[in-house]
Amino acid sequence: MDRLRQHIEATSPLTDDEFEYVKGYFTLKKVRKNQFLIHEGDDAKYEYLVLSGIYKVFFVDNAGKEYIMQFAQRNWWMSDYYAFFKQKDASMFIECMEGGEVLYSTLASREKLSADLHKMEHFFRAKLTNGYVALQQRIKLLLSSTPQQRYEEFSRLYPELIERIPKKFIAEYLGVSRETLSRLYGKG
Structure with missing residues (x-):
């Protein structure tokens, strides 16, 4: 649960009592x-x-x-x-x-935590906002960029995933064929 606390406190610091309450919902x-x-x-x-x-x-x-x-x-x-x-x-x-x-x-736990602790409402709102922004950026990239640009952005944002995820799944995520990804990967 230390990782949960670190994750939450990067956005919303909690007292020990508050964290004891929060962790009961996970x-x-x-x-x-x-x-x-x-x-x-x-x-x-x-x-x-x-x-x-x-x-x-x-x-x-x-x-x-x-x-x-x-x-x-x-x-x-x-x-x-x-x-x-x-x-x-x-x-x-x-x-x-x-x-x-x-x-x-x-969802009921999320709602209860948000109602009981303003800090958790702030935390969940910040996470939801960041997720929405990331999703908009992903859609924009998919709709308006070349396969090369999509690959470069993925490599820039998630360099550790390039080696950990099979290339066929990266190709699928980027909306390109496995062959196209192989050509792009060779350029990187």
């Missing part, structure tokens, strides 16, 4: 490689904070093609957020690509 889970945290159609009742490992958040279209929305790593939050906030069935999957640990909590 549960630790060990996750194996290739294990799913969410399947399409599941009740997406949890939001996850990555402590270790790498996770792939994706959906599959009607033709069976996979689209990766996010790679989540240490200190990243993940869920099928539409399903989580609207309390609907999931339309996404979350798969563990590299075994690790997560902390998870429910």
Whole structure:
């Protein structure tokens, strides 16, 4: 739970009593490689904070093609957020690509923490805002840049992931073929 405290306190410092209260709303889970945290159609009742490992958040279209929305790593939050906030069935999957640990909590827990502690409301709002900004930047990049620019930006933002994630998944995330990624990777 020390990692949870460090993560929260990077945004909102807590007293020892406040942290004791907060940590009661989170549960630790060990996750194996290739294990799913969410399947399409599941009740997406949890939001996850990555402590270790790498996770792939994706959906599959009607033709069976996979689209990766996010790679989540240490200190990243993940869920099928539409399903989580609207309390609907999931339309996404979350798969563990590299075994690790997560902390998870429910929407009701998030709401209770936010109502009881202004510091936690501030923390969750800051995380949600940062996630929204990152998502807008990702969409902008996908819509208005070349494959080379997308690869360079991914390499700049996530240099550690280049070596840890199979190239076919990086290609999928960037919206390029595996062959195109191989050419781009050779230029880097």
